[in-house]
Amino acid sequence: MQNISHINVTPVILCGGSGTRLWPLSRAGFPKQFLVLSGTTSLFQQAVGRVNLIASSDISVGETMVVTGEEHRFIALEQLREMPSVSAKLILEPEGRNTAPALTLAALQALKDGGDPVLVVTPADQTVKNTQAFTNAMQSAIKLANAGSIVILGIKPTGPETGFGYIKQAGDAGGFGEFNVAKFVEKPDLETARVYLDSGDYSWNGGMFVVRASLWIKALNTFRKDILAATENAFNQSTVDQNFIRPDNQLFVEIPSDSVDYAVIEKCPGSEFEIKVMPLDAGWNDLGAWDAVWQVGEKDQNGNLIQGDALVEASENNLIHSSHRLVSAVGVNNLVIIETADAVMVADRSQSQFVKKIVSQLSDQAREEHVLHRKVSRPWGWYDTIDLGDRFKVKRIQVNPGASLSLQKHAKRAEHWVVVKGTAEVTCGDKVIALKENESTFIPLGEQHRLSNPSTEILEIIEVQSGSYLGEDDIVRINDGYGRN
Structure with missing residues (x-):
């Protein structure tokens, strides 16, 4: 050699x-x-x-x-x-x-x-x-x-x-x-x-x-x-x-x-x-399935791997993951229980490799749950869709310090913004305004607009969308700093 x-x-x-x-x-x-x-x-x-x-x-x-x-x-x-x-x-x-x-x-x-x-x-x-x-x-x-x-x-x-x-x-x-x-x-x-x-x-x-x-x-x-x-x-x-x-x-x-x-x-x-x-x-x-996650995790004296807010009684060898709500389990063994904001999955641990078949069903039905979480990461921060109904959608939006969303407009929806934390710089048409905590503004349908965080602190707003269509593809980006169309 x-x-x-x-x-x-x-x-x-x-x-x-x-x-x-x-x-x-x-x-x-x-x-x-x-x-x-x-x-x-x-x-x-x-x-x-x-x-x-x-x-x-x-x-x-x-x-x-x-x-x-x-x-x-x-x-x-x-x-x-x-x-x-x-x-x-x-x-x-x-x-x-x-x-x-x-x-x-x-x-x-x-x-x-x-x-x-x-x-x-x-x-x-x-x-x-x-x-x-x-x-x-x-x-x-x-x-x-x-x-x-x-x-x-x-x-x-x-x-x-x-x-x-x-x-x-x-x-x-x-x-x-x-x-x-x-x-x-x-x-x-x-x-x-x-x-x-x-x-x-x-x-x-x-x-x-x-x-x-x-x-x-x-x-x-x-x-x-x-x-x-x-x-x-x-x-x-x-x-x-x-x-x-x-x-x-x-x-x-x-x-x-x-x-x-x-x-x-x-x-x-x-x-x-x-x-x-x-x-x-x-x-x-390689953590190819939930059973593998259970195998490598730190378990309690009853063999339960618990992550998040969960209570168990007379239960053994389970994997329980709670992201948003209290999960309780009584008298069950060898299960996988996964809770997120928009889905709950329960499986026999020995069958956990077949969870992918549920994902195939979601894909066949064109359901968003196989693509995105309710909380979605973006280059400027994240948004969480906290409510959705006929002709309205409510989002909690966090913008990182110094970050901006794209200059954009929507063809089918208007938006109301309420600042709950930090300071926002809002472009709406030819106007630029500053909004502080508990202040709000309205973005009319079709108007060019941008949300920016000029400060060194986190900006958080509540956005209420209203209109005939509320999909994420109703965005025309006019100017974007992240290379997106």
């Missing part, structure tokens, strides 16, 4: 997916990677934090690259702002094309930035209990990747799981504890999974791997030239807008959709590309 010198690393966070099995907390507009399911930080923030802790005397961690969807850009940006020690670029996909194009965008950007860093690639929606074990495994994998290998982290199995792909190792352990990869196998049936577990030669494929940027491009060019060519076309026409890198929309949708595993990784054994598996035993979980 070559002599190891200082290694430059670029973390790559793959931040896609919708997490339908964690509905109603996870929704298309606020997917599971942005949820705080344990502790005080989201899964996304935990992933970013983990890969930024792998620096050592011979490993330098550079700017993090986050590949996420256009619709999630402001959520990701806001959560990154809560991590002031982390510097990040956000590459925005106009629609999902799976992980192979996502990683390719990051590799192209890394090469464009100069140098040829080792990419440490991880999904944004996993948990790791033992951060030091993760760091140790990643540091070893980085050194192997720097020497020319593609390295995939193999999760030590804790049971005969049928929901994961498996990696079969071959030969003896190398100098860093790594093994050669004999083959990759698809999700097995239960009997086969038990055989894999008993053999000790198999690990789970958790979607984390380490590879030099140029080597990824070379491997993709060998196995899937079509993906590389199409992704390069879209990337070369990228635009840069504030913190965001946007590949060309029209060219992007022409990229074939495929995963990193199918496009490259599973084709490497026996090829010119040396692929290794680095064992990882760090309390890993």
